[in-house]
Amino acid sequence: MTYDVVVIGAGPAGMSAAIQLRKAGIAVAAVDEQAAPGGQIWRGVERNAGPVSAALGADYQKGATLVEAFRDSGAEYLPATQVWQIEEGWNLFLTSEGKARRIKARAVLLANGAQERPVPFPGWTLPGVMTVGAAQILLKSGGMLPEGEVWIAGAGPLPLLYATQVLGLEGRIAGFLDTSKRPGLAALSSLPGAWRDIPGLLKGVRWLWDLKRSGRMVRGFSDLHAEGEGRLQHLQWRAGNEQRKVRADVLLVHEGVVPRIHETMALGCVHDWNSDQNYFSARLDQWGETSRPGLFVAGDAGGIGGWLAATLSGEIAALGIARYLGGSPDADSLRREAGLDERLSRARALRPFLDALYPPPAEHLADEVVVCRCEEVTAGQIRAVAKVSAPDPNAVKAATRCGMGPCQGRQCGYTVQALVAEVHGLPLADVSFFNIRPPLKPVTLGEIAALGDLEEA
Amino acid sequence: MFKSVHDKPGKASDMTVFVNGAETAAWNGETVASVLLRAPGAERRSTVSGEPRLPYCQMGVCFECLVIVDGVASTQGCLVPVAPGMRIESQHGPREISK
Numbered sequence: 001m002t003y004d005v006v007v008i009g010a011g012p013a014g015m016s017a018a019i020q021l022r023k024a025g026i027a028v029a030a031v032d033e034q035a036a037p038g039g040q041i042w043r044g045v046e047r048n049a050g051p052v053s054a055a056l057g058a059d060y061q062k063g064a065t066l067v068e069a070f071r072d073s074g075a076e077y078l079p080a081t082q083v084w085q086i087e088e089g090w091n092l093f094l095t096s097e098g099k100a101r102r103i104k105a106r107a108v109l110l111a112n113g114a115q116e117r118p119v120p121f122p123g124w125t126l127p128g129v130m131t132v133g134a135a136q137i138l139l140k141s142g143g144m145l146p147e148g149e150v151w152i153a154g155a156g157p158l159p160l161l162y163a164t165q166v167l168g169l170e171g172r173i174a175g176f177l178d179t180s181k182r183p184g185l186a187a188l189s190s191l192p193g194a195w196r197d198i199p200g201l202l203k204g205v206r207w208l209w210d211l212k213r214s215g216r217m218v219r220g221f222s223d224l225h226a227e228g229e230g231r232l233q234h235l236q237w238r239a240g241n242e243q244r245k246v247r248a249d250v251l252l253v254h255e256g257v258v259p260r261i262h263e264t265m266a267l268g269c270v271h272d273w274n275s276d277q278n279y280f281s282a283r284l285d286q287w288g289e290t291s292r293p294g295l296f297v298a299g300d301a302g303g304i305g306g307w308l309a310a311t312l313s314g315e316i317a318a319l320g321i322a323r324y325l326g327g328s329p330d331a332d333s334l335r336r337e338a339g340l341d342e343r344l345s346r347a348r349a350l351r352p353f354l355d356a357l358y359p360p361p362a363e364h365l366a367d368e369v370v371v372c373r374c375e376e377v378t379a380g381q382i383r384a385v386a387k388v389s390a391p392d393p394n395a396v397k398a399a400t401r402c403g404m405g406p407c408q409g410r411q412c413g414y415t416v417q418a419l420v421a422e423v424h425g426l427p428l429a430d431v432s433f434f435n436i437r438p439p440l441k442p443v444t445l446g447e448i449a450a451l452g453d454l455e456e457a
Numbered sequence: 458m459f460k461s462v463h464d465k466p467g468k469a470s471d472m473t474v475f476v477n478g479a480e481t482a483a484w485n486g487e488t489v490a491s492v493l494l495r496a497p498g499a500e501r502r503s504t505v506s507g508e509p510r511l512p513y514c515q516m517g518v519c520f521e522c523l524v525i526v527d528g529v530a531s532t533q534g535c536l537v538p539v540a541p542g543m544r545i546e547s548q549h550g551p552r553e554i555s556k
């Protein structure tokens with residue numbers, strides 16, 4: 001199949017772009033890993049109703065309108081489909097239901113969003129430890145609430161939002177280990193404009209107060225350990241000179257989000273280092289086009305901005321793609337008339353404050369901590385290799401297999417970069433990311449065999 | 458570890474799936490990786506040390522949810538919604554190829 005444009009990701013950016021492209025009469029396929037549109041932010045928005053939808057809040061419910069417009073847009077929607085290779089020109093190799101196939105496009109828009117920043121600590125591989133984002137996805141998918149002694153550790157808007165959602169459904173959270181720098185979480189919740197959902201906000205504030213009163217709001221701690229036999233059973237941390245230990249069944253961690261970059265990295269796009277939030281993102285022009293002509297990026301995948309900014313950058317990229325394909329000589333005036341740039345800068349207005357409030361964590365990593373979850377490579381092993389090689393994460397990869405497992409460095413990439421920088425006394429910006437090579441997802445021989453059949457057919 | 462808000466006494470689950478052969482209640486909209494969190498003995502064994510692991514990210518980027526779903530190995534369980542009668546089996550090691 002050949003399309004004018006293939007959009008990868010059906011979240012806020014991808015859906016907005018697909019809708020705009022269809023308005024311009026452009027043939028679009030929208031490929032998404034999930035079974036229904038909405039991205040992570042609006043996951044399950046078509047299905048969730050009643051108390052779950054109410055607890056998820058007003059910003060969540062807003063997604064329904066966009067999802068409906070996307071469904072009606074005439075874009076060919078390919079759900080539950082993974083893209084495992086993109087070739088310039090553009091050929092995209094997909095897998096769905098265990099079968100591979102290839103589609104072609106004149107332009108590609110990557111709108112595949114963000115992932116939570118992986119932050120290793122002792123015990124983070126134990127069953128029972130997962131991310132706050134994961135727990136929120138479970139809530140949006142099957143209405144899952146965590147049970148038992150549930151602790152949250154981390155910083156950023158998401159833990160507070162998730163906690164208010166859990167409380168709204170009569171769930172319980174035992175305590176919060178706040179890793180943010182002062183003034184911390186309380187300052188955020190008092191920010192005008194940050195939380196439009198007033199009842200939700202009040203729940204969050206009440207929760208913070210309750211935690212503080214009961215002594216289960218922990219600040220200024222270090223050395224967090226998750227411990228247990230075969231699963232999480234306890235947490236330990238150091239507060240001043242004291243060692244604290246609590247029972248725990250679930251620990252949810254969160255240290256912000258970073259763009260998904262494997263696709264643009266594999267295609268050799270130029271990337272820039274964001275030194276406020278310590279991540280790489282593809283360098284984009286004013287239309288969202290990367291250094292590879294015809295390859296565009298919109299939404300959090302091009303730099304973290306949140307869902308509203310994502311919808312606007314999706315619309316801008318759609319105009320840019322129409323312009324690239326030669327079908328829209330008036331892209332500039334359309335962009336002006338829709339006020340896209342003013343709306344985008346308003347949507348991003350809070351971002352510098354959030355970035356300053358929640359700098360990426362920089363705690364020293366002990367040698368025994370597992371950094372690469374797939375190949376179980378520790379910080380000590382990485383340091384040992386880094387000491388005797390060039391300041392290049394690929395040297396660490398070759399010597400330790402760190403980053404060679406199925407996740408292909410999605411979990412360990414930035415940690416390896418930081419350890420290499422630490423060993424060589426370099427700024428983070430001077431150390432590269434792993435070289436990323438296709439396939440972007442592990443592909444089985446069966447899937448590739450199916451591809452051969454299709455190509456001949 | 459997790460329980461659905463729809464899981465109320467006297468109310469039937471939306472469907473039944475099989476985790477390593479054991480009947481397991483499941484709910485519309487949840488994924489295979491969500492079921493793994495409450496099915497006893499559904500942990501994956503890591504390839505190097507053999508330590509137990511469960512899904513970590515639920516968004517397709519950690520690969521801790523690799524399972525065999527209806528005979529297809531190395532499936533990312535967090536990307537697959539449950540379906541009635543689905544057969545989910547633990548996979549020990551990520552490099553097994555489809556049966």
Ligand code: FES
Binds near residue numbers: 512520
């Ligand atoms: S739980 Fe992380 S990839 Fe599925």
